[in-house]
Amino acid sequence: MSLELTVAAALFAGVVIYAIFGGADFGSGFFDATAGGSARGAETRTLIDHSIGPVWEANHVWLIYVLVTWWTAFPMTFAATMSTLAVPLLLALLGIVLRGASFAFRKYAATLARARFFGVVFAASSVITPFFLGAAAGAIVSGRVPAEGAGDLWGSWLTPTSILGGLIAVGTCAFLAGCFLTADAARGSHDSLTAGLRVRTLGVGIVTGLLVFETLVPLKADAPTFFDGLASRGLVLMIGSAIAGAATLVLLWRRRYAAARVGAVLAVGAVVLGWGVGQYPWLLVDEVTIVDAAGAPATLQALLIAVGIAAVLVVPALGYLYVLTQSERWTHD
Numbered sequence: 001m002s003l004e005l006t007v008a009a010a011l012f013a014g015v016v017i018y019a020i021f022g023g024a025d026f027g028s029g030f031f032d033a034t035a036g037g038s039a040r041g042a043e044t045r046t047l048i049d050h051s052i053g054p055v056w057e058a059n060h061v062w063l064i065y066v067l068v069t070w071w072t073a074f075p076m077t078f079a080a081t082m083s084t085l086a087v088p089l090l091l092a093l094l095g096i097v098l099r100g101a102s103f104a105f106r107k108y109a110a111t112l113a114r115a116r117f118f119g120v121v122f123a124a125s126s127v128i129t130p131f132f133l134g135a136a137a138g139a140i141v142s143g144r145v146p147a148e149g150a151g152d153l154w155g156s157w158l159t160p161t162s163i164l165g166g167l168i169a170v171g172t173c174a175f176l177a178g179c180f181l182t183a184d185a186a187r188g189s190h191d192s193l194t195a196g197l198r199v200r201t202l203g204v205g206i207v208t209g210l211l212v213f214e215t216l217v218p219l220k221a222d223a224p225t226f227f228d229g230l231a232s233r234g235l236v237l238m239i240g241s242a243i244a245g246a247a248t249l250v251l252l253w254r255r256r257y258a259a260a261r262v263g264a265v266l267a268v269g270a271v272v273l274g275w276g277v278g279q280y281p282w283l284l285v286d287e288v289t290i291v292d293a294a295g296a297p298a299t300l301q302a303l304l305i306a307v308g309i310a311a312v313l314v315v316p317a318l319g320y321l322y323v324l325t326q327s328e329r330w331t332h333d
Helices: 003-033 042-052 060-073 075-084 086-107 112-141 160-187 191-222 224-231 235-253 257-279 297-325 328-332
Strands: 282-284
Touching: 003 042, 003 060, 003 112, 003 160, 003 191, 003 257, 003 297, 042 160, 042 191, 060 075, 060 297, 075 086, 075 112, 075 282, 086 112, 112 160, 112 257, 160 191, 160 235, 160 257, 191 224, 191 235, 191 257, 224 235, 224 257, 235 257
Parallel strands: none
Antiparallel strands: none
16 A cells, blocks of 8 residues: 555544544434423433543544644645635534533533523534534535635535535434443433433434435436445445444344444444545545645655554543443443
8 A cells, every 4th residue: 555545544544433433422412402301301411411521522532633634644635625615614613612612511500591502502513513524525525625725615515415415424423322322321221211212213323324325316416426436446335334224223123232332333434434435546536636635755654653653642542431431330420
């Protein structure tokens, strides 16, 4: 594998990890929004606070990693994307900021009315952030980000591919979160809460799966290069994602919650990998390839060294954090 492709693989590994862990984090907002009123939804919201409280900031490490790596290794395409997709990316950033602030402020709200307000902001920003990130990805794969930048600020992402990409991002985040939250509720012996989350997660999974397949129809006309890549290089991964998603629904139906969580991770991970393989060899589809977009070899080599050091220092710590939050001690604290 060439130096440029190695760096691109390291970059996309961060995308996959953020899609899984950050996605499960964002998706919790959907269940917060649909939990019901203050009394009826209290148990669900308590579970959400307990489940994502230790990791909701840590998950953004992967987003920072992706942005810094992209900016350093492929600077021209980074600039082109930031200028063309300024609107959805700024809205996604606004969602991240509002979500973090409202999640923290809700816990210390002086009145119930203020807590409700911050809860609404938390839930809404948890939905709009993955939507606009998905919309930005849709603009890239449909070839609407010119290599020289300064593309259409609105027409680049107000398209069928981007809108459907945003909806799929919201659905997959909610599905991931539902599987994680249901498993957490079951491990904590919250039987009624587990049953309610199970039903809603099954519904979200079915709707999202149907949406993914429905998207293939407009995708062929709106993003033909990307569609051809999915139908050839990415086909095995897309089929694998469909099988893992169906298996996850069966496991949820049979109340195998721990296994369902693994299945959801595999399903989402496979579909995101399928996106990357389908887009290859383009960094900006129909505009510039990975090899042509890469920076100087010395920069790429130094970046890989930095990535290796970061992996040694950061990954074990994050891994321990995730393991700790799944322990029996944390569950019953």
